[in-house]
Amino acid sequence: MLRLSWSTFRERWQLFIGAIVTVCLGVALVQSSLLILVTAATSGLVEAIALLAITLGVSTFLAVFIVSSTFAFTVAQRRRDLALLRLVGAGRGQVRRLLLSEALLLGVLGTASGVPLGLVAMDVQTSLLTSLGFVPPDFAARWRDWILGVSAGVGVGVALAGVLAASRRAGRVRPLDALRDTGEGARVMTGARWFFGLLFLAGTVALVTVSAFVGPEGAIPLTINAALTASVALSALSPLVVPLVGRLLGLLLRGSTLGTLAQANLRDGVRRSASTAAPLLVLVALLVGQTGVLASIDRASVHEQRRDLAGDLVVTSTGPGAAGLESVPGVAVAAERLRVPMTVTTRTVDDGEVETETEDFDAAVVDPAAYAQTYRRAPEAGSLADLRGDTVAVGSGRYPLGAELEAGIGGRTVTLRVAAVLPQTMGGGEEILLPPGLVPDPVASAATAETIVRVEPGADTSDVAEAIGARGLGEVSTLDEWITASASRQQDTSSGIMTVVLGLSGLYALIAVVNAVVIAAAERRREFAVARVSGLSRGQVVRMALVESWAVTAVGLLLGGVAAAGTLAGIAGATARISGVATVVVPWELLGLTVAGALLVVGGTNVWTTLAATRSRPVALVGAGE
Amino acid sequence: MTAPAATRWQQTAGRTPAAVELRGVSRHYGGKHAQVRALDDVSVAFAQGSWTAVMGPSGSGKSTLLHCAAGLERVSAGQVLLGEHDLTAADDAELTALRRSEIGFVFQSFNLIASLTAEQNVTLPLKLAGQRVSAKAVRQVLASVGLDERRRHRPRELSGGQQQRVAIARAMVTRPRVLFADEPTGALDSTSARQVLRLLREMVDGVGQTIVMVTHDPAAAASADSVMFLSDGRIVDHARAPSAAEVAERLARLEG
Numbered sequence: 001m002l003r004l005s006w007s008t009f010r011e012r013w014q015l016f017i018g019a020i021v022t023v024c025l026g027v028a029l030v031q032s033s034l035l036i037l038v039t040a041a042t043s044g045l046v047e048a049i050a051l052l053a054i055t056l057g058v059s060t061f062l063a064v065f066i067v068s069s070t071f072a073f074t075v076a077q078r079r080r081d082l083a084l085l086r087l088v089g090a091g092r093g094q095v096r097r098l099l100l101s102e103a104l105l106l107g108v109l110g111t112a113s114g115v116p117l118g119l120v121a122m123d124v125q126t127s128l129l130t131s132l133g134f135v136p137p138d139f140a141a142r143w144r145d146w147i148l149g150v151s152a153g154v155g156v157g158v159a160l161a162g163v164l165a166a167s168r169r170a171g172r173v174r175p176l177d178a179l180r181d182t183g184e185g186a187r188v189m190t191g192a193r194w195f196f197g198l199l200f201l202a203g204t205v206a207l208v209t210v211s212a213f214v215g216p217e218g219a220i221p222l223t224i225n226a227a228l229t230a231s232v233a234l235s236a237l238s239p240l241v242v243p244l245v246g247r248l249l250g251l252l253l254r255g256s257t258l259g260t261l262a263q264a265n266l267r268d269g270v271r272r273s274a275s276t277a278a279p280l281l282v283l284v285a286l287l288v289g290q291t292g293v294l295a296s297i298d299r300a301s302v303h304e305q306r307r308d309l310a311g312d313l314v315v316t317s318t319g320p321g322a323a324g325l326e327s328v329p330g331v332a333v334a335a336e337r338l339r340v341p342m343t344v345t346t347r348t349v350d351d352g353e354v355e356t357e358t359e360d361f362d363a364a365v366v367d368p369a370a371y372a373q374t375y376r377r378a379p380e381a382g383s384l385a386d387l388r389g390d391t392v393a394v395g396s397g398r399y400p401l402g403a404e405l406e407a408g409i410g411g412r413t414v415t416l417r418v419a420a421v422l423p424q425t426m427g428g429g430e431e432i433l434l435p436p437g438l439v440p441d442p443v444a445s446a447a448t449a450e451t452i453v454r455v456e457p458g459a460d461t462s463d464v465a466e467a468i469g470a471r472g473l474g475e476v477s478t479l480d481e482w483i484t485a486s487a488s489r490q491q492d493t494s495s496g497i498m499t500v501v502l503g504l505s506g507l508y509a510l511i512a513v514v515n516a517v518v519i520a521a522a523e524r525r526r527e528f529a530v531a532r533v534s535g536l537s538r539g540q541v542v543r544m545a546l547v548e549s550w551a552v553t554a555v556g557l558l559l560g561g562v563a564a565a566g567t568l569a570g571i572a573g574a575t576a577r578i579s580g581v582a583t584v585v586v587p588w589e590l591l592g593l594t595v596a597g598a599l600l601v602v603g604g605t606n607v608w609t610t611l612a613a614t615r616s617r618p619v620a621l622v623g624a625g626e
Numbered sequence: 627m628t629a630p631a632a633t634r635w636q637q638t639a640g641r642t643p644a645a646v647e648l649r650g651v652s653r654h655y656g657g658k659h660a661q662v663r664a665l666d667d668v669s670v671a672f673a674q675g676s677w678t679a680v681m682g683p684s685g686s687g688k689s690t691l692l693h694c695a696a697g698l699e700r701v702s703a704g705q706v707l708l709g710e711h712d713l714t715a716a717d718d719a720e721l722t723a724l725r726r727s728e729i730g731f732v733f734q735s736f737n738l739i740a741s742l743t744a745e746q747n748v749t750l751p752l753k754l755a756g757q758r759v760s761a762k763a764v765r766q767v768l769a770s771v772g773l774d775e776r777r778r779h780r781p782r783e784l785s786g787g788q789q790q791r792v793a794i795a796r797a798m799v800t801r802p803r804v805l806f807a808d809e810p811t812g813a814l815d816s817t818s819a820r821q822v823l824r825l826l827r828e829m830v831d832g833v834g835q836t837i838v839m840v841t842h843d844p845a846a847a848a849s850a851d852s853v854m855f856l857s858d859g860r861i862v863d864h865a866r867a868p869s870a871a872e873v874a875e876r877l878a879r880l881e882g
Contacts, residue, residue, distance in 0.1 A: 004750075007741040084737050087698075088751045088796065089726035092718060175725070176698045178737055179808070 005101040008081075015077065015522075016106060018515025019070040019159070022508065023110025024117060026063030027155040029504065030056060031118035032125050034150060036141040046360070048134040054224065055125075055504060058286075060158065061228055062508040066279060067106075067162025069235070070515060071099070073275040075166045075173075077523050082170050083178035092171040099170050103163035104156060111155030118151065119143075165192065189239045197236035204230040208566050212573025219293070219574045223567040227289040228282075230563030235278035238559060242266065242273045245555045258540060261531070262548040272520045276549065277556035279512030280598050284560025286505045288591050289567035295585035296568065300575040301426035302487045303583060306480070308425075311335070311374045311452035312461045314482035317474030319445040322367065328467050330459035335370035336451040339363075340439050342432060343408040344399075363409075363432040365439055365447075374452040382420035384433075391419035393433035409434070410443035426579050452479065513598070514605050517549065521609030528614050542610045549606040553598050561591075644671035644707070645804050645836040646695050651704035653690050653859075664690040666859035667704070672804070675834035677826065679847035681873065682856035683881045688840045689808060691856065695838060696729055696806045697721050709803055726755040730797030734809035736789040738781040744768065744792045745777040751800050764799065771795045771825060787818025794825060798835075805829070807839040811846050823849040844873040855880060 009016060037052040075082070082095055090098075122141055129135045169190070204226050211222035234241075246266035250259070266273055311333075315325060322336035342363040348355050368384040379393065381401040387393050392405060399405060403418045416438075422430060439447075451474070455464045465476045477485070528541050536544070568584050576582035653665040664687045672678050672695075682688045693699035694706060697713040706713040708728055716724065731737075738747050748767060749759045768774045771791040781789050790810060797805055807826070811819035823846060829835040830851070839850060847853045848870040855863035857880050865876065 004742070007746070010741065012741070080737075081739060084739060085750075085754070086722070087725065087731055087737070089722060089754045089800070091722040091754075094754060174698075176693060179693075179698075179733060 005098055005105055008098075008102065009105055012074075012078075015070075015074045015519055016102075018511055018518070019067050019106055019162070020110050020113070021511050021515075022063055022066045022070070023107060023155050023159055024114040025508065025511070026059055026158050027111050027114025027151050028117035028121045029059040030154045031115065031147055031151045032122035032141075033059070035118075035122055035144065035147055036125060036129070036135075038144065039139070039141040040135060043135075043139075045135055045139075048129055051129070051134060054221075058224075058228075058505055059508070060154070062282065062505055063158045064161050065232070065282065066508060066512040066515075067103075067159055068165060069275050069278050069512070070519075071103070071163045071166035072169070073271060073516065073519060075099070075170045076271045077519065079173055080178050082173045083175055086173060086175040087178050095173065096167040096171040099163050099167035100160065103159040103167075106163075107156035107159030110159060111152045114155055115148065115151050168192075193236045193239065197233050200229045200233035200236065204233055204563075204566055208570035208573075211567075211570040212577060214574070219297070219571060223293045223570055224286075224290060226567045226570060227285040227563060230289075230566050231278075231282040231285045231560075234285075234559045234563055235274065235281055238274040238277055238281070238555070239270045241559060242270055242277065242552070242555050245551060245558070246273075258544045258547060261544050262551065265544075265548050266551055269520075272516075273552045273555065276513060276516040276520070276552045276602065277559065279509040279516070280553060280556030280602075281560040281563065283505060283509035283598070284557055284591075284594055285563035285567070287502050287564075287594055288561065288587060289564035290502065291587040291590055292564060292568050292585055293571045295587060296571045296575060296583050297426055298487050299585050300579045300581070300583035302483055303581060304426050304579040305483045305487075307579075308376050309374060309452060309479060309483070310376055311454045311479045313453040313455070313465055313468070313476055314479055315449075315451045315453060315468055315474040315476050317449050317451070319447065319449065321449055321473055322370070322451055324471070324473050325451055325453060325468065328464065328471065328473070330455050330464040330467065331453055332456040333370055333373045333454040334451050335374040335453075336365075336367065336449050337371075337430070338365040338439070338444060338447050338449045340365060340409065340434070340443060340447050342434070345406045345408065347406075358408075361432045363434050364430050365434045365436055365444070367436060368433075371433070374454060377423045379420040380423050382418070384420050386419040387433060387435045389435065390414060390416050390438070391435060392416040393420040393422055394418055395422050395431045396424035398431075409438055410440040412440065414438065424578055426575060449474075450482075510601060513602055517602060517605040518609055521545070521606070521613045525613045528610065532614065538611075538614050541614055542607055545606055545610040546603055549602050550599060553602045557595055557598060643674055645674045645676075645709065646838065647671040647707045648691075648695060649705040649707070651691075651694055651706060652702045653687075653694055653699065654702045663859045665694065665701075668859070668861060669704075670854070670861060672836060672838055674803075674836050675830065676852070677830045677835075677837040677839065677850040679850035679853045680838065680840045680856060681842065681844075681847055681853055681877055683877075686856040686880075687859040688856050690859075692806055692808055692838060692840045696731065696804075697724060726751060727800055728803040730800065730802035730805040732790070732793050732797050732805065732807040732810045734812035736781070736786070736793050736813070738789055738792055738796075740781055743778050743780055744773060744784065744795075747781070747792055748777075748796045748799050751796060755800070767795045767799050768792075770798075785818070786814050787821055790814060790818070790822050791825065794822070798829065804836045804838060807837060807841075809841055809843075810839065811841065811843055819843070819846065842877075844870040844877065847873045 033052045033056045037049060037056070040048045040052065085095055085098070126135070126139060126141060130137055130139060207222050207226035207229060211219045211226065214222065243266070246263050250263040252259070315321070320336065320338060322334045325331055325334035340363050342361045343358050344361060345356055345358045348357070368387040372384050380396055382393070384393060392407065399418050401418055401421055405416045405418065407414050407416045420433075422433070453464070453468070455461050461478070465478075468474070468476050528545075531541050531544070532538065568586070572582040572584045575584075648668055648670050651665055651668045652663065655662040655664055668691065680688045680691060690699065694701050697706065697708070697716065701714055704714070708724065711720075711724060711728070713721070713724070739750065742750065745764060745768065749764050752759045765774055765777070768777050771794055773788060773791055773795065776784060776788060781792070784792065810826070811822055814822060826837055826839075827849060830837060837850070839846070841847050848868060852864060852866045853868055853873055854861055855876060862880065863876055865872065868876070
């Protein structure tokens, strides 16, 4: 069986090259992300770990997704060959094993090329993480020997997982199919497609619904998952949608011969269309969905802070300075937030063993009365008036009211009681508030203070700002400027994450799309030749294929848009619940770029492959039996 | 020739036992309302060591008859017996086993696996059956179709006639009880076609191979021992060792 797989491989390498590249890339990324992750975990770089975990998940998912759609496609294309094997005595199991051993070969080749590529990827990823500020400049991930085993497991595992469904379908190919000329099975919309399509669709709906009810930290991973499940669902159901769009295209291009032909081909080659549309779908769903979600959360948090903060100016200084500010003429309230790092250690008893977990927080030391005057929302539970002595106020959903926390502040360990739980926010709110007196003076005087200043009624804000500046009490900005600036800082981090994750999925989608287009064209030589002997010029054939491929691209983009809209609907719900106003930001610019890029890549590849497929004289191809 | 007399048609050559027998076989396509009867209560026995050509106009059901007789298609009613095996009751695993040992196929479009050499194509059924392949036996089979020299070539490096001979060698390597041939000369020039027909004749005369062959070429049909004519899913005529002209004349009558 392995020998037969190998000769198939050599003969039809175009069918597999995309899948090998995909597996190779998957192995490389999993390997490098994992090595960096292990090193980062020992150094406690939390943000980097989260990012790497997302990268790991997305690259594994995309690799399996693309390998499986490639194999689904090749099984359809090779239906005759597989049926022929059945005809000369191959059992169902043997046909299945043939595909599995092809996958094995694919996995081995992918691993062999992926491991060295992984070393390059590790350098690139490390420098990317360094430049985005996720890891310190001297960070270096270490090679570990066990990773070879993991890489091989990932490579072969991804290939086998990807081929599983296709091999089952291949086992069901009937011997009689060898004698029929149809390239693909009549029924593309199989029971499995219905099952997984609807299952993942239900999963998406559930995720989107749930994401509207959790905090923003939960909403982001949930919506990433929703984008992935939506992609699977819609690509499973795409055979239903593709012909529909084909009909629409027919209406648009009525009267033009090439348009009619392209429409007929679309209807005829449902599976071919679906494999081109699927990766585009994933790309748009991830790219537009995620960027939109992050931008929406950022904008919602800006809205929220504008609504909740009552003040005119923000003064940034080193060390406590509220007292000095209060003496400036025209200042009514000066509410200081002194930023100090703090840890909370929790102990849980599990199977008789005590497990300790220490979490880092960015705490703010505040004067409760002044804080309440510049922040319009009341605590969710408890009261800020109780925030004195050994107490603490915590952000929503962390610790219950009255809980005792083992806190580390400036090298000292104190036990603090939760006196208030702050209201839930979109991300702009405080994690932990401390009353004055808990922080040792040397720590306090080195800390950064952000003081929100409210001017007295009748006083001129800019005069007050000038006065503060003149006294050298710190850097003054208006409240609005300060909110916008901190939001854009937040957004920089988000877009850093997005660059890494989306760049990655973009690359995968690119490979998958080019792969599908190349496979499709290689298998259509004869069809193109028939079109030419029927009177179409080479240019017309190329144009027909181009129209067709753009229609398929449109389907993919459209379905991706639907999936993205789903995730955005989830975030609209979340923002509405948390901040009161449904906030959705659609990244139009990115959407436009994606659409243009997809049309360009698919169109370009298509023209190139069609030209290649129509190079020889048509008569030579039409005559050939095999 | 009246239809009722023709529906039960027994080939009587030498009174040898039947290699394949169809008993009251019908095959319907389509739903309840638009049903097509591709085969309508056909009973026929193909005697061991005989070569029968099946002819008929397009849509007469001759391919369906071949597919049903070879267990490639399920029958709607009736029974297909291949020696002691009941094909209509066999499951997929049993049919697979039969394809490995009892049934050989040759088709118009050669159906060789493009990535394998002639020799590999021929040994494929044995390997799939998990049998040990003797290189000598394989070369013998290839030599018997005159292609020993070209055993290392891939299908696309061979002419149509040569490809068809590789396909015959592949079908014969398992020494099947019956060889089913569907338009084996349909894609060949007349010289290659004659060569293939001569090869089939040698197999029948030499080792007593049973062949059931669907064709629309009167010259090919005339090479067979007898010719059976189908129309609208029923056997309507038969002729023993007719000439090509006679076959063409009977066929024209059916089509007219």
